[in-house]
Amino acid sequence: xxxxxxxxxxxxxxRIAARFAKLKAEGRGGFSTxxxxxxxxxxxxxxxxxxxxxxxxxxxxxxxxxxxxxxxxPAVEAAGLRALKNGQTMKKTLAMARTFxxxxxxxxxxxxxxxxxxxxxxxxxxLADVKEAGVDGLIxxxxxxxxxxxxxxxxxxxxxxxxRLATPTTDDKRLPTVLRNTSGFVYYISILGITGTxxxxxxxxxxxxxxxxxxxxxxxMVGFGIRTADQVHEITQVAxxxxxxxxxxxxxxxxxxxxxxxLPGCAKAVLDYVAELAAGARR
Amino acid sequence: xxxxxxxxxxxxxxxxxxxxxGLYGGRFVAETLMPLILDVQQAYEDAKADxxxxxxxxxxxxxxxxxxxxxxxxxxxxxxxxxxxxxxKREELNHTGSHKINNVMGQILLARRMGKTRIIAETGAGxxxxxxxxxxxxxxxxxxxxxxxVDVARQSPNVFRMKLLGAEVQAVESGSKTLKDALNExxxxxxxxxxxxxxxxxxxxxxxxxxxxxxxFQCVIGNETKKQILEAEGRLPDTLVACVGGGSNAMGLFHxxxxxxxxxxxxxxxxxxxxxxxxxxxxxxxxxPGVLHGNRMYLLQDEDGQVIExxxxxxxxxxxxxxxxxxxxKDVKRAEYVPATDQEAxxxxxxxxxxxxxxxxLESAHAxxxxxxxxxxxxxxxxxxxxxxxxxxxDVNTIADRMGVSL
Numbered sequence: 001x002x003x004x005x006x007x008x009x010x011x012x013x014x015r016i017a018a019r020f021a022k023l024k025a026e027g028r029g030g031f032s033t034x035x036x037x038x039x040x041x042x043x044x045x046x047x048x049x050x051x052x053x054x055x056x057x058x059x060x061x062x063x064x065x066x067x068x069x070x071x072x073x074p075a076v077e078a079a080g081l082r083a084l085k086n087g088q089t090m091k092k093t094l095a096m097a098r099t100f101x102x103x104x105x106x107x108x109x110x111x112x113x114x115x116x117x118x119x120x121x122x123x124x125x126x127l128a129d130v131k132e133a134g135v136d137g138l139i140x141x142x143x144x145x146x147x148x149x150x151x152x153x154x155x156x157x158x159x160x161x162x163x164r165l166a167t168p169t170t171d172d173k174r175l176p177t178v179l180r181n182t183s184g185f186v187y188y189i190s191i192l193g194i195t196g197t198x199x200x201x202x203x204x205x206x207x208x209x210x211x212x213x214x215x216x217x218x219x220x221m222v223g224f225g226i227r228t229a230d231q232v233h234e235i236t237q238v239a240x241x242x243x244x245x246x247x248x249x250x251x252x253x254x255x256x257x258x259x260x261x262x263l264p265g266c267a268k269a270v271l272d273y274v275a276e277l278a279a280g281a282r283r
Numbered sequence: 284x285x286x287x288x289x290x291x292x293x294x295x296x297x298x299x300x301x302x303x304x305g306l307y308g309g310r311f312v313a314e315t316l317m318p319l320i321l322d323v324q325q326a327y328e329d330a331k332a333d334x335x336x337x338x339x340x341x342x343x344x345x346x347x348x349x350x351x352x353x354x355x356x357x358x359x360x361x362x363x364x365x366x367x368x369x370x371x372k373r374e375e376l377n378h379t380g381s382h383k384i385n386n387v388m389g390q391i392l393l394a395r396r397m398g399k400t401r402i403i404a405e406t407g408a409g410x411x412x413x414x415x416x417x418x419x420x421x422x423x424x425x426x427x428x429x430x431x432x433v434d435v436a437r438q439s440p441n442v443f444r445m446k447l448l449g450a451e452v453q454a455v456e457s458g459s460k461t462l463k464d465a466l467n468e469x470x471x472x473x474x475x476x477x478x479x480x481x482x483x484x485x486x487x488x489x490x491x492x493x494x495x496x497x498x499x500f501q502c503v504i505g506n507e508t509k510k511q512i513l514e515a516e517g518r519l520p521d522t523l524v525a526c527v528g529g530g531s532n533a534m535g536l537f538h539x540x541x542x543x544x545x546x547x548x549x550x551x552x553x554x555x556x557x558x559x560x561x562x563x564x565x566x567x568x569x570x571x572p573g574v575l576h577g578n579r580m581y582l583l584q585d586e587d588g589q590v591i592e593x594x595x596x597x598x599x600x601x602x603x604x605x606x607x608x609x610x611x612x613k614d615v616k617r618a619e620y621v622p623a624t625d626q627e628a629x630x631x632x633x634x635x636x637x638x639x640x641x642x643x644x645l646e647s648a649h650a651x652x653x654x655x656x657x658x659x660x661x662x663x664x665x666x667x668x669x670x671x672x673x674x675x676x677x678d679v680n681t682i683a684d685r686m687g688v689s690l
Contacts, residue, residue: 065589066588066589067458067589067590068458068463068467068575068576068590070313070467070470070471070474070576071313071315071471071474073471074457077457084589089587090587090588114574115311115574116573116574116575116582116584116588116590117587117588117589118588119572119573119574119588120573120584120586120587120588121587121588141313142311142312142313142574142577143311144310144311144312144313144314144317145317146301146309146310146317147309147310147311164314165313165314165315166314167313167314167315168315169314169315169316169317169318169319169477170314170317170318171318174317174318178314189314189315192315192474192475192476192477192478193471193474193475194471194474194475197475198475
């Protein structure tokens, strides 16, 4: 506990850098998962979150649900709406993060979502509570570098990593702009499109990673379109980490009853699937 | 930006470089779209500097759209209401039946300059969808229109019109299945097809430069009105009235008059079942600043920043936000925004049909409803110009349902 408190009070938790250093020492790429906070409800969502490290997850993206997730496909949208329907709020999401941090002092936890729920919560209050909850970084889909003054710069000042998205449309001319105020790692979106709709192709990703590496020393995580252990394996050969989201929240959906309530064993089924995927990063 | 309370030298200088009107506007989009949005901005700047671009717009405005639209003195309504003189700016007489075509022609000509080969659009009432489908037929470009499933049902004549024009209409089943969700889905399409696709946004919202571009294309409404009222009355109007959903027809009428001090400016929002019921689409009256669809604007949202599903009988006003420039004009108090309910709009629809022989769009009927309240309270030498933004043929099914008539 004492160690945790100390970590959350330093300028940067250092958990993300420490985890990538550890992965490097182990000679493998990392495996990350996205889940939507409070999906399908608070209790089962928390059970899933708490079980991720033991299922082999190296770092976690915890989605802050939003009614209008414009960069996400049907699976992630539905996950967020399930959580909202069951009463998930920003306060509860931060409480989940705090509970997770108390039990897992070393696994990096990043909040991912859209700006409006943060803006409504209040940026200063949000950053203070994020820090208190032991969150290591933020990924906010609809805050490009052009809007850095909204949240990115205040977050960096508060010692919270602001992780930027790079995409196939981010050309060499624009990359320096995108990388300028980014920290922690770079999240490379492997496809043109929304989450969960296209299959990843390793070859173009390899080229893109090489291109980004010419501009930064930060670790690069790749996401969008990864659904199988084989794909996790393939991508972790090319990038520093692979992230799976839609395929996992889809597992939540298939373990609900007709009214949308979780069936018995929902969390276990999701975590078993996560463990299968995680094995792909350890071959 | 200036302090809201201090008087500005001009209300027409916005936005700033970042696309901001005071607090509002901006570019809140995913990185995938950002390079493209910068391209659109550059292409629009270049086009504005090229006289041949404006010449093209003018050519199609005159020969295809049918501009200028008349400014019509609504004599019977004026006499019956017994107060201010009422003029209609007849945007419903444009080709395709609304003001939407003004913007579509500007954007599709820009898309062609940029070498884009595929067009997407969102639509609520279907007027923007029809206008876009029309322009795509004219220029032989494939067109996909996203429309909420609820709107597909309540605006079926427009859905069929779009199909006749060769467009693909995609019914959107997510969320409230209305305009907001159609916008989400169009943005998703755009993210997946940035290379060949141009997104023709139908209102003065979205990421910069869209609110500015759409405003510029719609300003033809106010510019013509200014000239026409000077010819008819020898002076500027005292009051402008227009309905606001996203706010494009209103911005087109208002903007050229923003610096004319004596002109009162009133936007009419959809109050649905009444503001107090919570079932409405009046984002300026009942919302607060928030970020959605690429810009900050007044937004209907709960205390956790989740977007509240709006409600209005009028599909074109059924949107939880409002353009950033309107949001700013409210804050600096240059324009006033008032609500009108479903019932008031339906009454106004029937009244206008019988009094003037004009079936107004349900959207425009909200503006008429306010004129009906306002005109009797004003002296006979007071001049009101109201924007008749669209025609009501598309709404006859909705009105019939409301009256208990089966067609």
